[in-house]
Amino acid sequence: xxxxxxxxxxxxxxxxxxxxxxxxxxxxxxxxxxxxxxxxxxxxxxxxxxxxxxxxxxxxxxxxxxxxxxxxxxxxxxxxxxxxxxxxxxxxxxxxxxxxxxxxxxxxxxxx
Amino acid sequence: xxxxxxxxxxxxxxxxxxxxxxxxxxxxxxxxxxxxxxxxxxxxxxxxxxxxxxxxxxxxxxxxxxxxxxxxxxxxxxxxxxxxxxxxxxxxxxxxxxxxxxxxxxxxxxxx
Numbered sequence: 001x002x003x004x005x006x007x008x009x010x011x012x013x014x015x016x017x018x019x020x021x022x023x024x025x026x027x028x029x030x031x032x033x034x035x036x037x038x039x040x041x042x043x044x045x046x047x048x049x050x051x052x053x054x055x056x057x058x059x060x061x062x063x064x065x066x067x068x069x070x071x072x073x074x075x076x077x078x079x080x081x082x083x084x085x086x087x088x089x090x091x092x093x094x095x096x097x098x099x100x101x102x103x104x105x106x107x108x109x110x111x112x
Numbered sequence: 113x114x115x116x117x118x119x120x121x122x123x124x125x126x127x128x129x130x131x132x133x134x135x136x137x138x139x140x141x142x143x144x145x146x147x148x149x150x151x152x153x154x155x156x157x158x159x160x161x162x163x164x165x166x167x168x169x170x171x172x173x174x175x176x177x178x179x180x181x182x183x184x185x186x187x188x189x190x191x192x193x194x195x196x197x198x199x200x201x202x203x204x205x206x207x208x209x210x211x212x213x214x215x216x217x218x219x220x221x222x223x224x
Contacts, residue, residue, distance in 0.1 A: 089155065
């Protein structure tokens, strides 16, 4: 079946440094890729998404890049802050049924 | 944010009990979803409803029974659950398929 692989599973960075999380998807027809942030004990919240008609999208300190040829997309967080500590999930929309397939998550730890 | 509300937040039940999880969305969305979230695993899509009609059932055991009486409410009826069913159950909604999904806070279910 279709899947999304997400790496790394845990990422620890110094406050102020950048963090990059990568996902690879299998359905070449996927055209929508959201990223969600889930803080401990809270609901997943959409932080940024990208559609296949663009290669990059930026929102303040957060950016997502998409390489359709290689079937991978990445989340970039610059100038990390303590409140960025959370689990981040990527997902890809299946073309066959318009449902999301999810990565297993990355626990981001921001060290003071 | 109170767009998607789930009750109860926590539930402990024995394997022979019958209970129900409730989800309500106030966003005017047409699609609603049930997900199972287990530690260090991708979100598992269980059921999808569009305009009160079930459109997806990802091979979920019959001990889980969904109900969608209207486009704002979604239930998950539970009976004769197993210990491996212990997890966080998340409800989500979206305007249409392929649109951003908004999540509730989830119900933390523990099976004794």
